[in-house]
Amino acid sequence: MKPILAAIPLAMVLSAGFASTSKADMVEIKAGPVELGAPDKNSLVGPAIYQVDGFSIDVREVTNADYQKFVSATGHRPAAFADDKDFNIPTQPVTGVSWGDAQAYCKWAGKRLPSEVEWEKAARSGDGRIYPWGNTFKAQNAHLTGEVPLKHSAYPKQDITPTGIKGLAGGVSEWVRDVQIASGGVCGRGMSVQPSYVSDDETQFEKLLSGGGKLARFAPACSVGGKAFSPAIVARNQKLSMTLARLGKPGWGMQKCAYIKGNNFSGREHMTKLTNRLWDYTDSYAEFVGFRCAKSTQK
Numbered sequence: 057m058k059p060i061l062a063a064i065p066l067a068m069v070l071s072a073g074f075a076s077t078s079k080a081d082m083v084e085i086k087a088g089p090v091e092l093g094a095p096d097k098n099s100l101v102g103p104a105i106y107q108v109d110g111f112s113i114d115v116r117e118v119t120n121a122d123y124q125k126f127v128s129a130t131g132h133r134p135a136a137f138a139d140d141k142d143f144n145i146p147t148q149p150v151t152g153v154s155w156g157d158a159q160a161y162c163k164w165a166g167k168r169l170p171s172e173v174e175w176e177k178a179a180r181s182g183d184g185r186i187y188p189w190g191n192t193f194k195a196q197n198a199h200l201t202g203e204v205p206l207k208h209s210a211y212p213k214q215d216i217t218p219t220g221i222k223g224l225a226g227g228v229s230e231w232v233r234d235v236q237i238a239s240g241g242v243c244g245r246g247m248s249v250q251p252s253y254v255s256d257d258e259t260q261f262e263k264l265l266s267g268g269g270k271l272a273r274f275a276p277a278c279s280v281g282g283k284a285f286s287p288a289i290v291a292r293n294q295k296l297s298m299t300l301a302r303l304g305k306p307g308w309g310m311q312k313c314a315y316i317k318g319n320n321f322s323g324r325e326h327m328t329k330l331t332n333r334l335w336d337y338t339d340s341y342a343e344f345v346g347f348r349c350a351k352s353t354q355k
Contacts, residue, residue, distance in 0.1 A: 082112040094331035110353030113178045117149035117348045147207040149228045149346040155314040155338040158231045158347040169233040170350035179224045179330040188217045198226025202321045228346040229320040243313035243335035312338040320344035
């Protein structure tokens with residue numbers, strides 16, 4: 057995914073970059089340019105035009121019932137709240153899962169976690185909307201209050217995109233694929249955005265360090281402390297981040313972290329914006345964080 061540096065009319069972005077089709081449990085998003093991001097530290101760098109490859113994304117988050125099938129089939133550890141009657145209803149989105157748990161489930165299902173740009177492109181429907189339903193915040197349109205996640209069938213009917221993707225603004229927040237390292241309480245070593253290359257295959261790290269393999273397909277220019285950095289420098293910084301995350305020791309004060317998108321039943325109003333991102337350590341879990349899966353479109 058590479059940013060398009062030249063200015064592109066939004067109408068062209070819409071016509072070229074956001075055709076979509078629904079296949080029951082997934083929505084297919086066509087490849088093409090799209091405007092993403094926002095001018096704040098908790099978002100992708102933007103507003104900017106990003107070129108995003110074609111992919112499909114789940115209509116809803118993975119449920120407790122879905123996750124239990126995975127646990128039963130693989131022997132993977134159960135979700136942290138599997139024995140909690142308030143959080144283990146089969147049709148609730150599964151929570152109490154780490155980034156690694158989410159990755160493992162998606163891989164088992166023949167899918168993967170969506171990247172942040174994929175998640176945001178699907179959520180914003182290609183026209184730059186701020187919320188799934190449009191550009192005006194309406195608290196009643198998403199499940200933003202309460203003590204537990206709702207069953208999928210109980211989600212507000214307005215929390216849905218025109219293409220049928222549900223629960224992106226409320227309910228539970230969602231892990232996405234992008235991984236960085238956290239240092240000094242910051243995910244991404246202070247960079248406002250970095251390439252989203254990540255691999256489940258540990259051998260890919262060796263290839264990366266030796267200069268082989270694909271380093272970063274998404275490397276926009278970004279700024280740190282007001283100083284602009286080129287895509288090449290950002291990519292090198294990503295390489296360093298991944299190296300440190302791979303080799304890091306607890307004493308270094310560095311841990312892997314991953315981004316989280318979407319608001320949840322205990323979130324604040326500003327978190328409902330589809331550009332907003334949270335983060336947590338990849339081995340952490342929370343009662344308000346779940347996930348959905350995606351799949352690359354065959355070329």
